[in-house]
Amino acid sequence: MSQTMHKVLETEAAAPSLTLSGISKSFPGVKALDNIALELYPGQVTALIGENGAGKSTLVKIMTGIYQPDGGAITLNGQDITLPTAHAALGLGITAIHQETVLFDELSVAENIFLGHAPRTRFGMIDWRKLRAEAKDILASMGAPIDPNARLKDLSIANKHLVAVARALSIEAQIVIMDEPTAALSHKEIEELFVLIDLLKQDGKAILFISHKFDEIFRVADRYAVFRDGEMVGAGLMKDTEQSQLVRMMVGRSVERAFPKLDVTPGDVVLDVNNLSHPTEFEDISFSLREGEILGFYGLVGAGRTEVMQTLFGITKPSGGSVRLDGKPALAKNPAKAIESGIVYVPEERGRQGAITGLPIFQNISLPSLKKTSKSGFLRLAEEFALARKYSERLDLRASSLSQEVGTLSGGNQQKVVIGKWLATAPRVIILDEPTKGIDIGSKAAVHEFISELAADGLAIIMVSSELPEIMGMSDNVIVMREGRIAGRFAREHLDAETLVRTAAGIEGDPA
DSSP, X not given: OOHHHHHHHHHHHSOOSEEEEEEEEEETTEEEEEEEEEEEOXXXXXXXXXXXXXXXXXXXXXXXXXXXOSEEEEEETTEEEOOOXXXXXXXXXXXXXOSSOOOOTTSBHHHHHXXXXXXXXXXXXXXXXXXXXXXXXXXXXXXXXXXXXXXXXGSOHHHHHHXXXXXXXXXXXXXXXXXXXXXTOOHHHHHHHHHHHHHHHHTTOXXXXXXXXXXXXXXXXXXXXXXXXXXXXXXXXXXXXXXXXXXXXXXXXXXTSOOOOOXXXXXXXXXXXXXXXXXXXXXXXXXXXXXXXXXXXXEOTTSSHHHHHHHHTTSSOOSEEEEEETTEEOOOSSHHHHHHHTEEEEOSOIIXXXXXXXXXXXXXXXXXXXXXXXXXXXXXXXXXXXXXXXXXXXXXXXXXXXXXXXXXXXXXXXXHHHHHHHXXXXXXXXXXXXXXXXXXXXXXXXXXXXXXXXXXXXXXXXXXXXXXXXXXXXXXXXXXEETTEEEEEEEGGGOOHHHHHHHHHTOOSOOO
């Protein structure tokens, strides 16, 4: 029997290094994880697969001691453990390599590798000579041509990832979590990372690999686990599955759930975007939007959807292309110009970017419309309350009074305040970026109903969403983005969940 074959059989027979049983985690209005069971094996890569919002990031934070589970158990090499802090997880040999490396730019490579566990002299001082020598040895063993004395900020993104891997080796990690590690890497750099993953496997590390890219998953993974809506819906060996099966498990649910979508016949073209490009985020984006239309934008993390919307709203400057609103040039230099022209934007992070949570409802709603509620430079309180009351009633906002602070409202009602403040400006186009993120099911239905009513009133709507049921239930047409480009366009009557996922993930060929 060859050594390679012996190694494979030995690995398959090994007991799991890490076992999670019955892991659950809830946040206000949202059950992020429900009774999750997961096993990671030494010398193997387990791919964690799921749509945005499926619960993958929450699980990683539990595994690295950032979040505490509401229930369940974790065992490491057969021993029950708890992970009260990130430092405790690191001390047990559990480390994570993220899409955006969590390292310190101003420190040297060697200091980053040994941060928190630097070798010491017999007097308790940091042994700098040994630290640099060991860092050099680790980097050499990886084949990484990096000077251990170099400042991290002077390295490329790919080399920063190599430093993160070196850090995992320096603590003799047993469990290595890779969360979208290739998102910012070139093809050559990705191949180099795969070589390192093979080295980690040979060293007996148990690896959790999170990626939306199916070609990468099939390249590096031995096992898979599929999450959907916070639940584990499938797990097994990669050799026993294929892309179409994984996609079906990801989609899985009935997308014919009731959405209060009114039948609206779209009118004339309101917004016309041609060849819009950005130096690093997206390229050659062209589409049109009509009165009464809900145009959905779907894609995976890093597809460039939000960046396109922020450019339309004047937050980001494009490198080329044109935008016309009602036939007139409308490429905004800043958000104020966008609002003036009739384009408004409800951001994904409503708490940080969409509302001033410490201010009352009436001031949030009237904020972009101060010209309407002031005279000779003085605010008129009665006008502010009248404007806020109009849109609060229209949105069926639930609050004790218009003087209630926005931060004390539920997620759904906060979203209504953000939408209300933009409707008060009488826009032609409203961009909704993840409009129901973090909102409970009941509030989602209310927001969906109002979005549909806005379209019926003739407002042109762009809806960015990572939730397939929302995209399919609310959109008249859907644009799928992948890696900064438009990968597909679909009319409502041709929407198919599996096709959308395959298009977003870049999976070629027809489903089996």
